[in-house]
Amino acid sequence: DQQVKQNSPSLSVQEGRISILNCDYTNSMFDYFLWYKKYPAEGPTFLISISSIKDKNEDGRFTVFLNKSAKHLSLHIVPSQPGDSAVYFCAASANYGGSQGNLIFGKGTKLSVKP
Amino acid sequence: SAVISQKPSRDICQRGTSLTIQCQVDSQVTMMFWYRQQPGQSLTLIATANQGSEATYESGFVIDKFPISRPNLTFSTLTVSNMSPEDSSIYLCSVEAWDVANYGYTFGSGTRLTVV
Numbered sequence: 745d746q747q748v749k750q751n752s753p754s755l756s757v758q759e760g761r762i763s764i765l766n767c768d769y770t771n772s773m774f775d776y777f778l779w780y781k782k783y784p785a786e787g788p789t790f791l792i793s794i795s796s797i798k799d800k801n802e803d804g805r806f807t808v809f810l811n812k813s814a815k816h817l818s819l820h821i822v823p824s825q826p827g828d829s830a831v832y833f834c835a836a837s838a839n840y841g842g843s844q845g846n847l848i849f850g851k852g853t854k855l856s857v858k859p
Numbered sequence: 860s861a862v863i864s865q866k867p868s869r870d871i872c873q874r875g876t877s878l879t880i881q882c883q884v885d886s887q888v889t890m891m892f893w894y895r896q897q898p899g900q901s902l903t904l905i906a907t908a909n910q911g912s913e914a915t916y917e918s919g920f921v922i923d924k925f926p927i928s929r930p931n932l933t934f935s936t937l938t939v940s941n942m943s944p945e946d947s948s949i950y951l952c953s954v955e956a957w958d959v960a961n962y963g964y965t966f967g968s969g970t971r972l973t974v975v
Contacts, residue, residue: 785868785968785969787967787969833902851901852901
């Protein structure tokens, strides 16, 4: 049973518009959430994170929203740029800062930003 | 944050053989993590490698199949033993990373393994 779900395998957005990537989770013990971006032939790159004590974290064009009651988080990219085209992974941990590497990943959403 | 050099970047191997993947970190880290990403699947943690002790394996992964070495605080290897086509995956190593406001993980560039 998947504990972290990214139900949209792909998303296509026009340059300059907003990209919204969604992620749902089932384990209520998760208390830390991360987004990674992955280009082909490269390892995932850490993008942004949020702990369960917050509902929003913003870093430049990237904002992550967390809705704990719905067990849902989303990544907003505004404005979207062609260089944002990549696969985005949502990940969750039940041990914030616990150094146990127990990240649970979703399957990823491939974002395509068209010029 | 830490920089990881992982090699080889890709390999094509015969079934029944073994491949050792290396990860070198540019700073000392307590734990290193090994992940696998099978085609169309999410990243799955194989094991956690601590320096000076045996690796801790996740459910479904065993030391005989995926022996790990951690000789010092900057280096680790993962061996995929007695390979079969089902082992064809991307293998990644990872370490924890802190920056100004976020806690996350830094990944190596990955090893794309194809077993024929």
